[in-house]
Amino acid sequence: MPSLSLRSTAFRASPALLAAAALTLLAACATDEAPKPCPEVVVLTDAAKQVKFSGLGRDLTDVLFEAEVEPARLVCEYDDAEVDVDLQVRVVASRGPANADRLANIRYFVAVARTNQAVLARESFDIAIPFPGNRTRVSGLEEIGQIIPLARGEDGSDYRIYIGLELTPEELRYNRANR
Numbered sequence: 001m002p003s004l005s006l007r008s009t010a011f012r013a014s015p016a017l018l019a020a021a022a023l024t025l026l027a028a029c030a031t032d033e034a035p036k037p038c039p040e041v042v043v044l045t046d047a048a049k050q051v052k053f054s055g056l057g058r059d060l061t062d063v064l065f066e067a068e069v070e071p072a073r074l075v076c077e078y079d080d081a082e083v084d085v086d087l088q089v090r091v092v093a094s095r096g097p098a099n100a101d102r103l104a105n106i107r108y109f110v111a112v113a114r115t116n117q118a119v120l121a122r123e124s125f126d127i128a129i130p131f132p133g134n135r136t137r138v139s140g141l142e143e144i145g146q147i148i149p150l151a152r153g154e155d156g157s158d159y160r161i162y163i164g165l166e167l168t169p170e171e172l173r174y175n176r177a178n179r
C-alpha cells in the first residue's frame with residue numbers, strides 16, 4: 001500500500017499570504033486547461049460535535065466545553081503521480097459552566113479513503129483552544145497537509161478526506177440521542 005504523509009501546522013493568515021493566494025487563483029483561472037478535481041472533504045455527522053462533561057454529571061452545569069468541526073477548505077495541486085492537498089480544519093469551542101481552566105483540549109482526526117470507503121491513512125491531532133478574557137466562544141484553525149499517491153488513471157475525485165472529533169463511545173451515544 002502506498003504511504004501517505006499527514007502533517008499539521010497552526011495557521012494564521014497574513015494579508016500578504018491572502019494576496020498571494022488570490023493571485024495564484026487568478027493565474028490558475030487564466031489557463032485554458034480545466035483544473036483537475038480535488039478529493040471530496042466529508043465531516044462525519046456523528047463526529048462533528050462534542051459535548052465534554054466534567055465527571056459523571058450530565059446536567060448543563062457539568063459541561064466543560066462544546067466543540068464543533070466546521071466544513072473544511074481544501075486546495076490541491078497535482079505533481080507527477082500524486083496530489084498534494086492542503087486542508088484547513090476549523091474547530092469552534094464554547095466554554096461551559098464547569099470549565100475553570102478556560103481551556104478546551106480537543107482531539108480530532110483526518111482520514112484519507114478511496115471512494116469505496118477503504119481507509120488508506122488516519123491520523124489524530126490535538127488542538128488546545130484557550131478562552132481569553134470574557135470570551136466564551138472561540139475557534140482554532142489548523143492546516144493539514146496530505147500527499148496522496150495516485151495510481152494510473154486516478155485523480156483526486158477517486159479519494160475522500162474524512163474529518164471528525166475523536167469521541168468516547170458515551171459521547172457518540174450522546175450525539176446520536178441529541179441530534
